[in-house]
Amino acid sequence: MTALLPWLVAAWLLGIGLYGIVTSSNYIHLIGCLNVVQSATYVILLCVGYRWNAGPPIFDPQPPGTPAVDPVVQALVLTDIVIGATVSALLLALAVQLHKRKGTLDPEALRPMR
Amino acid sequence: MTDLLVPLPIALPLAAAAILLVFAHNWPEGAPDAIAVVVSLAVAAICGLLLPRVAQAPIAYWFGGWQPRHGLTLGIGFVIDQTGALIALFIALLFAATFIFARGYMPEIGTYFQALMLLMMTGMIGFCLTHDLFNMFVWFEVMSVAAFALTAVRLEASALEGALNFTVVNSIGSYLMLGGIGLIYAKVGALDFSALAQGIAKAGANPVVTAAFCLVVIALLIKAAIVPFQFWLSDAHAVAPSPVSVIFSGAMVSVALYGAAKLYRQVFAGDPAVDFAMHHLMLGMGAASAIVGGLMCLWQRHLKRLLAFSTISHVGIMLIGIGLPSAAGTVGMIVYLLGHGLVKASAFMVAGILLATYGGIDELGLRGLARPIWPAGLALALAGLLLAGAPIGLMGQGATLIGSAAASAGDIWAVVAMTLGAALTGGAVLRAAGRIFLGLGPVPGEEEFEPTEREAETRRPFWLMFAPCAVLVLAALTSGGTVARFVHRAAGPFIHPDNAGILQGAAKLTGSGGIAPLPPDPHPLVPWLGLALALGLAAWDLSRQYLPHRLLSLSRMGVAPVWAVLSKAHDGIIGDYVAWMVAGLAVMAAVLALR
Numbered sequence: 030m031t032a033l034l035p036w037l038v039a040a041w042l043l044g045i046g047l048y049g050i051v052t053s054s055n056y057i058h059l060i061g062c063l064n065v066v067q068s069a070t071y072v073i074l075l076c077v078g079y080r081w082n083a084g085p086p087i088f089d090p091q092p093p094g095t096p097a098v099d100p101v102v103q104a105l106v107l108t109d110i111v112i113g114a115t116v117s118a119l120l121l122a123l124a125v126q127l128h129k130r131k132g133t134l135d136p137e138a139l140r141p142m143r
Numbered sequence: 144m145t146d147l148l149v150p151l152p153i154a155l156p157l158a159a160a161a162i163l164l165v166f167a168h169n170w171p172e173g174a175p176d177a178i179a180v181v182v183s184l185a186v187a188a189i190c191g192l193l194l195p196r197v198a199q200a201p202i203a204y205w206f207g208g209w210q211p212r213h214g215l216t217l218g219i220g221f222v223i224d225q226t227g228a229l230i231a232l233f234i235a236l237l238f239a240a241t242f243i244f245a246r247g248y249m250p251e252i253g254t255y256f257q258a259l260m261l262l263m264m265t266g267m268i269g270f271c272l273t274h275d276l277f278n279m280f281v282w283f284e285v286m287s288v289a290a291f292a293l294t295a296v297r298l299e300a301s302a303l304e305g306a307l308n309f310t311v312v313n314s315i316g317s318y319l320m321l322g323g324i325g326l327i328y329a330k331v332g333a334l335d336f337s338a339l340a341q342g343i344a345k346a347g348a349n350p351v352v353t354a355a356f357c358l359v360v361i362a363l364l365i366k367a368a369i370v371p372f373q374f375w376l377s378d379a380h381a382v383a384p385s386p387v388s389v390i391f392s393g394a395m396v397s398v399a400l401y402g403a404a405k406l407y408r409q410v411f412a413g414d415p416a417v418d419f420a421m422h423h424l425m426l427g428m429g430a431a432s433a434i435v436g437g438l439m440c441l442w443q444r445h446l447k448r449l450l451a452f453s454t455i456s457h458v459g460i461m462l463i464g465i466g467l468p469s470a471a472g473t474v475g476m477i478v479y480l481l482g483h484g485l486v487k488a489s490a491f492m493v494a495g496i497l498l499a500t501y502g503g504i505d506e507l508g509l510r511g512l513a514r515p516i517w518p519a520g521l522a523l524a525l526a527g528l529l530l531a532g533a534p535i536g537l538m539g540q541g542a543t544l545i546g547s548a549a550a551s552a553g554d555i556w557a558v559v560a561m562t563l564g565a566a567l568t569g570g571a572v573l574r575a576a577g578r579i580f581l582g583l584g585p586v587p588g589e590e591e592f593e594p595t596e597r598e599a600e601t602r603r604p605f606w607l608m609f610a611p612c613a614v615l616v617l618a619a620l621t622s623g624g625t626v627a628r629f630v631h632r633a634a635g636p637f638i639h640p641d642n643a644g645i646l647q648g649a650a651k652l653t654g655s656g657g658i659a660p661l662p663p664d665p666h667p668l669v670p671w672l673g674l675a676l677a678l679g680l681a682a683w684d685l686s687r688q689y690l691p692h693r694l695l696s697l698s699r700m701g702v703a704p705v706w707a708v709l710s711k712a713h714d715g716i717i718g719d720y721v722a723w724m725v726a727g728l729a730v731m732a733a734v735l736a737l738r
Contacts, residue, residue: 047315050717
């Protein structure tokens with residue numbers, strides 16, 4: 030059960046995030062939902078690399094060969110966070126600019142080429 | 144010496160983008176444009192230097208000297224074969240042409256335009272050359288984020304809305320891809336393509352591998368705008384500045400498919416579920432894209448939106464090439480990618496010329512106005528003929544290869560779909576050329592339904608804008624046979640990479656033999672039929688005033704329901720686009736699970 034739990038959490042986050050995007054009526058809320066979708070990837074990656082009863086992957090006091098969690102996925106999650114921050118910042122900037130021009134953030138009211 | 148060259152195609156534009164930004168407002172006028180042109184030409188020259196050096200065997204380059212030892216990969220590598228070097232060369236040349244076309248464009252935003260474009264070029268080239276799945280994802284994101292920003296760079300309302308849709312849909316795709324990377328890493332414990340391929344072969348038929356493939360490939364299909372993931376493209380490409388649209392349609396969408404072909408051939412090939420998905424799902428989705436894109440294209444009056452739908456159709460044809468089991472389909476797809484990139488780039492440049500010269504891009508509004516710049520009309524008509532599937536030049540060669548591979552695999556319906564899709568988009572472009580540059584067809588047709596708007600771009604000297612456009616379309620026209628033979632000769636290491644050599648950190652990789660000889664053409668008449676259909680469609684639309692009224696209303700009755708359904712689906716609401724995407728994902732997963 031404990032091995033399955035992170036996968037269920039990730040699937041749940043993906044599901045509610047996508048549901049939120051599909052039904053959203055405000056771009057700021059929608060961008061928040063996009064971040065929820067992204068958190069699913071954090072959970073998947075961390076769960077992939079996690080080992081029970083293992084320490085951090087730093088071998089200064091302990092000798093090399095001590096059980097440690099996988100450092101590769103941690104690097105992946107860090108990169109993922111950077112990308113997420115970039116995309117969110119860009120999206121929020123777009124939303125601010127759009128609000129200045131149209132005075133609304135409802136996707137129904139804002140359609141390209143209409 | 145060769146090893147020094149390998150990182151330069153990404154290091155050079157990345158450094159140039161940074162330097163452009165550091166001195167953002169202190170550059171003398173014209174300097175950023177000149178730097179951008181010089182840098183992209185330099186990257187093209189480096190890729191050109193690499194081409195003969197990897198002719199015998201590909202080069203594996205490990206960043207920081209982290210060579211694999213005893214089959215264990217810790218570092219991140221680029222493996223450069225002739226196919227990859229050729230695609231990188233094509234990207235760099237396309238950017239150089241676009242920078243020349245865009246000289247003096249948007250002076251008010253300073254160097255951001257050039258810096259973002261160089262960043263996007265870096266992302267695309269890195270994406271094509273890398274040999275590590277996560278690194279591929281990072282380059283994919285670099286290219287995407289630069290593209291998101293470039294779409295909105297004019298900060299007009301419709302551009303912002305298009306960019307928002309583009310960003311949200313593509314970001315969801317990226318996160319799915321990352322989830323897929325997590326799954327495959329959990330199963331195989333590696334990210335290097337060769338290590339992944341060996342691990343997948345060892346794991347045998349495995350649902351985790353299939354799920355990972357599904358998630359990763361969906362991200363690439365979203366980027367490539369394949370039905371049902373295509374909705375964002377017409378919003379974004381139509382509102383992006385025209386130099387940006389040139390790159391989007393000419394290279395970005397098709398480069399994503401190149402990535403899908405590379406992943407399939409080098410990593411996932413051999414897994415039975417993945418082979419099934421490629422052959423059946425991809426062929427079906429490709430055919431659907433070819434036809435939906437073609438129909439939507441025919442109903443547009445906004446020239447850039449018309450060309451955007453045409454891109455969806457042609458990307459569908461490329462996907463058919465990837466999905467075919469024989470290597471000839473993949474070779475055909477690469478040739479078609481190059482040809483389509485050149486032709487579509489020049490068509491978008493004509494759209495940009497019209498915007499800059501007449502301050503509009505509405506086909507009906509511009510009717511007959513553009514006679515004085517007839518050379519641009521010639522280029523657009525030529526592009527229309529090539530898009531329609533005329534069996535000449537690069538696109539013709541690629542289409543023949545894909546068609547013959549489909550025919551020899553027994554998928555005649557795929558040949559029908561690609562011929563029809565190409566004919567529809569070619570007919571639409573020819574009609575637009577006839578109306579805008581010759582003043583034909585005063586009676587508006589169905590296309591009057593579709594949206595349009597007023598916009599304008601900075602006025603620049605005509606010949607400066609037209610020269611790159613003419614060079615690109617002529618290159619596509621004249622280079623067919625040579626390039627097709629080259630791609631066929633070079634495809635061996637792309638399709639059968641030397642995985643063992645790469646994993647052992649071998650100083651010299653084996654070139655691995657060539658691939659099977661190409662199958663015969665399906666029928667020499669097929670492309671001419673498509674071309675005739677395109678000319679017929681264009682002639683029909685332009686001569687409505689002379690056609691009997693009964694015939695017109697009959698045809699309108701037949702078309703209206705299809706138009707209503709498709710047009711309602713392309714409604715511009717982000718929630719609906721994402722719902723379509725989830726539905727596509729669910730169908731793909733269900734087909735694979737119930738196979």
